[in-house]
Amino acid sequence: MKSKTGQKEIRHSYKLTAALSVLAILMTLMVTISARSESAAFGSKDKEVFADQRKRDSVKSVEAFSKVYSVLISPRCVNCHPAGDVPLQGDDSHLHAMLPQRGKEGKGMLTMKCANCHQSENTRGPHTPPGNPNWHLPPADMKMVFEGKSASELAKQLMDPAQNGHKDMKALIAHADDALVLWGWEPGDGRTLPPLSHKEFKEAWITWLKNGAYAPEK
Amino acid sequence: MATTKLKINGKEHAVDVDPSTPLLWVLRDHLNLVGTKYGCGVASCGACVVHLEGEAVRSCVTKVSRAAGKEVVTIEGLSENGDHPLQQAWEQVDVPQCGYCQSGQIMSAAVLLREIPNPTDEEIDLAMTGNICRCGTYLRIRKAIHLAAEIQNEIK
Numbered sequence: 127m128k129s130k131t132g133q134k135e136i137r138h139s140y141k142l143t144a145a146l147s148v149l150a151i152l153m154t155l156m157v158t159i160s161a162r163s164e165s166a167a168f169g170s171k172d173k174e175v176f177a178d179q180r181k182r183d184s185v186k187s188v189e190a191f192s193k194v195y196s197v198l199i200s201p202r203c204v205n206c207h208p209a210g211d212v213p214l215q216g217d218d219s220h221l222h223a224m225l226p227q228r229g230k231e232g233k234g235m236l237t238m239k240c241a242n243c244h245q246s247e248n249t250r251g252p253h254t255p256p257g258n259p260n261w262h263l264p265p266a267d268m269k270m271v272f273e274g275k276s277a278s279e280l281a282k283q284l285m286d287p288a289q290n291g292h293k294d295m296k297a298l299i300a301h302a303d304d305a306l307v308l309w310g311w312e313p314g315d316g317r318t319l320p321p322l323s324h325k326e327f328k329e330a331w332i333t334w335l336k337n338g339a340y341a342p343e344k
Numbered sequence: 345m346a347t348t349k350l351k352i353n354g355k356e357h358a359v360d361v362d363p364s365t366p367l368l369w370v371l372r373d374h375l376n377l378v379g380t381k382y383g384c385g386v387a388s389c390g391a392c393v394v395h396l397e398g399e400a401v402r403s404c405v406t407k408v409s410r411a412a413g414k415e416v417v418t419i420e421g422l423s424e425n426g427d428h429p430l431q432q433a434w435e436q437v438d439v440p441q442c443g444y445c446q447s448g449q450i451m452s453a454a455v456l457l458r459e460i461p462n463p464t465d466e467e468i469d470l471a472m473t474g475n476i477c478r479c480g481t482y483l484r485i486r487k488a489i490h491l492a493a494e495i496q497n498e499i500k
């Protein structure tokens with residue numbers, strides 16, 4: 127038989143343990159919620175890619191995204207991710223001459239369809255239309271705007287399937303080698319290249335994604 | 345050089361040219377279809393518009409190899425007797441001043457009327473914004489397109 131004092135101590139100990147357990151659960155929840163608010167949402171399909179959650183590194187991820195961002199907002203990328211429905215043109219990203227419209231599928235409309243001028247390859251010479259077999263803007267129902275987006279906004283957008291063309295993690299990684307993305311590094315006469323080589327860009331892109339795809343604060 | 349087979353205005357042609365030759369120069373220099381004009385050479389003015397598989401492409405930057413085996417229609421083939429609703433309307437409204445850009449204007453307008461039989465002013469402006477007229481006949485072009493839409497509806 128334990129003394130009354132001993133029983134009180136045991137009850138007190140149980141209460142303390144319970145309180146600490148609740149606190150621990152709450153803290154775990156808070157950390158989880160906090161992590162989710164900083165990194166983009168990962169779907170169940172992405173579990174394989176992120177099987178080892180310990181590989182996440184928010185500092186490394188954010189650092190990599192600053193490199194990615196410098197490419198995404200360069201004219202070769204942003205010109206076809208405009209805020210409006212008219213593509214941009216030139217190293218100063220001015221509105222495309224003749225004001226062609228995005229159209230429902232992002233391939234222009236009426237007499238001004240992209241492929242009416244843009245061939246399957248760059249046309250030689252200065253001020254001629256650049257080309258690619260799949261030349262287009264994002265479609266009207268998924269505009270994937272880069273123009274005017276902060277690094278934070280763009281990182282979150284890129285990881286949101288509802289805003290990124292329904293891409294999961296594997297599709298995002300594969301997108302670095304998309305033919306139209308690769309065009310950015312062979313843009314034809316008179317167009318500047320993105321600030322990083324494609325190899326550097328791809329490395330930064332995958333580093334950002336595989337370390338948790340964290341969005342910068344700003 | 346290579347032989348490229350083309351179907352232009354319903355007729356088969358075989359031309360012996362470099363496959364990268366712009367379609368415009370094949371039309372004008374090899375087939376003597378000179379209704380299609382050279383304007384800027386960089387797809388920025390619309391004077392060279394022809395139909396390739398029904399689309400209003402700019403022949404100055406379109407390699408002839410792209411047109412191989414496909415249907416090409418030039419201003420000469422838009423109608424058999426020069427009486428396409430747009431050609432009738434153009435004449436009635438007396439659209440051209442110097443006339444240099446007009447074949448490209450009509451070929452673009454034909455695509456517009458096919459896709460939107462009764463276009464509004466806004467739709468006309470959107471569709472025709474890539475066809476430049478140095479004489480500034482834009483208002484008459486717009487008026488003629490409305491008239492052509494009426495003529496087209498009457499024919500139907």
